[in-house]
Amino acid sequence: MSELIRRTAAELSGLLSSGEVSAVEVTQAHLDRIAQVDGDVHAFLHVAGEQALAEAAAVDTARKAGEQLGALAGVPIAVKDVMTTQGLPTTAGSKMLEGWIPPYDATVVRRLKEARLVTLGKTNMDEFAMGSSTEHSAYGATHNPWDLDRIPGGSGGGSSAALAAFEAPLATGTDTGGSIRQPASVTGTVGVKPTYGAVSRYGLIALASSLDQAGPCARTVLDTALLHEVMAGHDPLDSTSLTDGYPDVVAAAKAGATEGIAGLKIGVIRELHGGDGGYQAGVMARFDESLALLTKAGAEIVEVSCPSFTAALAAYYLILPSEASSNLAKFDAMRYGLRVGPAGVEAPSAEQVMAATRAAGFGDEVKRRIILGTYALSSGYYDAYYGSAQKVRTLIQRDFAAAFGQADVLVSPTSPTTAFKLGAKLDDPLSMYLQDVATIPANLAGVPGMSLPSGLADEDGLPAGIQLLAPAQADDRLYRVGAALESLLVESWGGPFLAKNTLEAMK
Template sequence: MSDLTRMTATEIAGLVAGGETSAVEVTRAHLDRIAAVDDRVHAFLHVDSAGALAAARQVDDRRAAGEQLGPLAGVPVAVKDVLATKGVPTTVGSKILQGWRPPYDATIVQRLRAAGTVMLGKTNMDEFAMGSSTEYSAYGVTHNPWDLDRIPGGSGGGSAAALAAYEAPLAIGSDTGGSIRQPGAVTGTVGAKPTYGGTSRYGLVAFSSSLDTPGPCARTVLDAALLHEVIGGHDPRDSTSIPQPVPDVVAAAKLGATGDLTGVKLGIVSEFTGEGAEPGVLAAFRESVDALTKLGAEIVEVSCPNFKYALPAYYLIAPSECSSNLARFDGVRFGLRVGDDGNRSLEEVMSLTREAGFGPEVKRRIMIGTYALSSGYYDAYYGQAQKVRTLITRDFTAAFEQVDALISPTTPFVAFPIGARTSDPYQMYLADLFTIPTNLYGGPGISVPCGLSDGLPVGLQIMAPTMADDRMYRVAAALESVVGTFTPPAL
């Protein structure tokens, strides 16, 4: 049998269902691969070998008992360490949660288990999903398999790197400002941010509640769609979950793979193809646009004048919500406690705990958020940012009256060297320039590999109207059918 770790999820599921391999065998192959390469990649914070093998055995038993298995049964999946996993360490990349084993599973984790997927472990991330490079993880940086000296994107760099390093065929991410799509772009993998409310946030450790969206990561568009279907759908435990069926993303991916985009109208966001992006990124993007045209798509330029306010609005809304969401990390009910020497007051112990448990980026955002919500500044900052959100939604709505989906480069630049942007927080923020508007609007977005620039992957982003996630999968699969997938150099 050829190398199981090089296969797509679809292929693996087919082999397991057909009895040509077992889930245990598949799991072992991936655990072996992790053991072989992860000391260099550092995609995982925790590998749950025993749990994975037990889950795999269960799938094999069910198959042996003649049970009908789901389309991803027996397929390993890496889960971003932002989702609560019962009895399995969940750190959110932060020291403040070191050693925490949640007493419950996130809804998405429950759905993954129910679907017979095999959770390999938890992947590295920027602390509390705040960052664009995984450099802000409290547990060390993840390395981009394309060039180990470069960042794998963030915050979900661990999930993306695990895919690119063939440590897992599927992964779960969460996208607040681009944390699925941007790592996908810089690692040459596929990352989809579903419609906000299309995937449950129950058990997703909150960064910015009104923006956080868990979603699928994979090496192919169809695999991402299959995973999306498994984790998506209404959850009564999440008040913001949309009570509608998951758009038929799998059928859309299959339709797209036929390579026909006749009748599809795509809009290039003109604001995102200017001087903000690197020439190499723009070149790869332009080539992809030509390819999409050849597939029959009609392409027009669309202006979204308010997108220029998206980044500042995001860096007010997300920190504001995070300043409140992260208040619960106080060393009382769970996690780290520092300085409790019997003399210090609770207030002092809380402050020392949070000081020691949070990294600098988290502290910066907490303070910015605290500032923006203060009574004297609320209207000028948080209030204005909420208005910008309305304007950005209007831009999207207007654009979708003209076109079926919007396209842009996913990121302004390819993977940068580790350490290049850490000294200037605002330079780091620019990595999410093109992905953030979608989060503010709430619609879906996907990044699909579209080419290389100096040997490093470039992603193309497709943005669709809310609950029209299927549209972006169709376009992404069509592009993939022309440009193919991208394989990094051997590790």
């Protein structure tokens, strides 16, 4: 296997700027890797090989001409299929958008292009980002590169698997309740959900607008920071885009790795720590080891309590479906996407065509959540369900505010378990939802969160993840603590985490 695909984005950046390798060579190495393993992994829904090589050649030409280029110019990236890409298919994992070619770029995609990253293709996901396994993709599940019979997490399982299988050094994600962090956790990669409003939502196919947040995915904390810096920034096309408060995350990642974290206060959230929350023993063992490393590095560990977090999952599964049922009303078979006529009806009405199209174009999970949201918003139930859920949201924000009064960052396991077997939870939606029990509070409150690998669980030898949470607009704290912990862990492992993957197909 080409050594180039094992490199971090930061290393590739150095090799490219010194002229040791060309962007075309780096891109070709990743396209070769995709051709070699993606038949098994199925991380990509669309590979844009020719376009990627043309973009890479243009970067090489610009570099030779002496143009000033950004740090990630010429570095390949995999883009989650929920982001519109002009001229490239965008399906959000749904039959509803099969064959649709967007006429415009999402702001995130435009920023990637301006920074001259090379788009390798579009990654698989649960349909409209609803799920924790990618099994709800209309185009078939993605397989976890640690064990091909297991899920890669979701909804962004295509992006996480592409990173873990060395098909791309960087990927984009979106996180509504954990869709960046949980896939990172179960594939041994790194992912960050930034502060709500830090990355523009323009051109992202919306799931729940008050929760959705795009963010960076990579194999190291520094690479994640480098991509974060490119993706984040004010955008007048998104009314919820933040106008200020963008900390220097790259500087924070570098400082964490070199200067450490002595004196920092780290809060362990009591409600997200073992107990009856369904946390796997091996996940908790690795979590406790990480705490011990942080303590040894001079951080102070304190316990904090966030009592309302026990109601976060319930509030989330009312707020999300409510917003989703409204957002997905736009798929009405009139202006773009699928149109299906009802069987045996001559000259059907627009309403009948809508109902037949939505029956054919949406998968089961999408239908479930639309019906649930329609119920929660209907007259007579609105106050009891949607209204109550919004009050819980207030309580969760208050819990975070109190906890951040006692600690600089908060920590928990990212996902309560390691990757489960494909098919294991498909008939039990509620148990699938429990995958996100620790990640959901951050979305409800808008605060940033990171997942990074904490080690392998003893009972199954699969990756476990630790989650860091920081106050809104203090995303730099995630990178500082994340980079410090990562360097301690890598030292204890004697090498990068993914080197532990012994699966023959991934060699």
